[in-house]
Amino acid sequence: MPYQEDFAVEQFMDAYETKAKYNLGETCCYSLSLDDIEKLSGNRFELDRSMRLTYRDIKGSDELRTQIAALYGSSLNLDNVLVSNGAIASNYLLYYTLVGKGDHVICVDPTYSQLYSVPDMFGADVDLLKLTEEDGYIPNINTLSAMIKENTKLIIINNPNNPLGSVIPNDIMKKICQLCEKHDIYLHSDEVYRPMFHSLGPDLEVPESACTLYSKAIVTCSMSKAYSVAGIRLGWMITADKQVLRDAASRRDYNTISVSVIDDRIAQYVLKNAYKVIERNIKLCKENYQYLTEFIDKHQNDFKYVATPQGGTVCLLRIKNITNTYDFATFLAEEFNVLAVPGEAFNFPGTLRIGYGNSKDDLINGLPLLKKANDLWIARH
Ligand SMILES: Cc1ncc(COP(=O)(O)O)c(C=O)c1O
Numbered sequence: 001m002p003y004q005e006d007f008a009v010e011q012f013m014d015a016y017e018t019k020a021k022y023n024l025g026e027t028c029c030y031s032l033s034l035d036d037i038e039k040l041s042g043n044r045f046e047l048d049r050s051m052r053l054t055y056r057d058i059k060g061s062d063e064l065r066t067q068i069a070a071l072y073g074s075s076l077n078l079d080n081v082l083v084s085n086g087a088i089a090s091n092y093l094l095y096y097t098l099v100g101k102g103d104h105v106i107c108v109d110p111t112y113s114q115l116y117s118v119p120d121m122f123g124a125d126v127d128l129l130k131l132t133e134e135d136g137y138i139p140n141i142n143t144l145s146a147m148i149k150e151n152t153k154l155i156i157i158n159n160p161n162n163p164l165g166s167v168i169p170n171d172i173m174k175k176i177c178q179l180c181e182k183h184d185i186y187l188h189s190d191e192v193y194r195p196m197f198h199s200l201g202p203d204l205e206v207p208e209s210a211c212t213l214y215s216k217a218i219v220t221c222s223m224s225k226a227y228s229v230a231g232i233r234l235g236w237m238i239t240a241d242k243q244v245l246r247d248a249a250s251r252r253d254y255n256t257i258s259v260s261v262i263d264d265r266i267a268q269y270v271l272k273n274a275y276k277v278i279e280r281n282i283k284l285c286k287e288n289y290q291y292l293t294e295f296i297d298k299h300q301n302d303f304k305y306v307a308t309p310q311g312g313t314v315c316l317l318r319i320k321n322i323t324n325t326y327d328f329a330t331f332l333a334e335e336f337n338v339l340a341v342p343g344e345a346f347n348f349p350g351t352l353r354i355g356y357g358n359s360k361d362d363l364i365n366g367l368p369l370l371k372k373a374n375d376l377w378i379a380r381h
Helices: 008-016 034-041 062-070 086-098 116-119 141-147 172-183 242-252 261-270 274-298 327-338 360-380
Strands: 083-084 105-107 123-128 152-158 186-190 217-224 233-237 302-303 314-319 350-355
Touching: 008 186, 008 327, 034 261, 034 274, 062 083, 062 261, 083 086, 083 274, 086 116, 086 217, 086 233, 105 116, 116 123, 116 152, 123 141, 141 172, 152 172, 152 217, 172 186, 186 261, 233 242, 261 274, 261 327, 274 360, 327 350, 327 360
Parallel strands: 105 123, 105 152, 152 186, 186 217
Antiparallel strands: 083 233, 217 233, 302 314, 314 350
């Protein structure tokens, strides 16, 4: 059996997610019910109750895959899309399809640890490309270029980044694609937070998706974060490289067959009303981010952004006077009923990952408790 290390972020979330009163660990934009979406959009969710509940479309329905492809413009179509149980399954499937012993893989760090631990588990030789303060926490092209070896098969990026909230600008994205093309390397871009580009600032344009920039780029995304319906567990892989998609589909036959037909129908409904859902979530993230920034400004002696968030729903908060943030996050959850994920889950001790896309109520009530716990912890240690 190949060794697989524990998935620290998911385990910490699982321990407290349903118990904590205030959730500052959430990565999804405040989740929606079907009733909420009906109210938001004015459109009813219709389910054909006579539909036979069989496996149905193995790769995802034509209607859904067409809707997904349309999110990426006109260059790709339904044949470029494979549906999965969340982006987490697409990521896993992609590594299962592409990498193994003898392959070299480069992955950004910090990021969602699945992106480097699964290639490692499949036997690849994985090097981490550290995102640094000097580079604004986006990939440094010269460093990346110097890391490429004869057997580099795959480069993995995450845009917007979890946990930093940094966004790779278009010019850097294009350079990454050119580098991959020059060395004939696949590029995996986990874009699960797309299109939550709520705070890009005046000099950044909305980044293009990697799958529209490079023929060997594979993008993964889902309905979980920006579309607020993580509970339907529906994600996808999209790429111009049909061979990769065929190979992935073939492997997928062994562990998925198809996703739930009900989930497929709900995803179609949400994507039909995507404009309204995204509009609601951009507004929510903007407002909550501003609230969080005001809180940090007020308590500058204790907290600081590692990177100023530009997109996504999460950021890393430096906890200036506490080094063991794993124990502190446990204390915060146990004693104050507030969930925030320790930076240790991202190889980044001395920080907490804060999710600000959740309800404003969680922030308004959770942040003062974070400050209180911080003061108490410092007084006691
Ligand atoms: C970067 C990243 N990729 C993938 C996932 C998995 O999301 P899902 O399977 O819900 O689409 C997450 C969840 O937090 C994530 O942060």
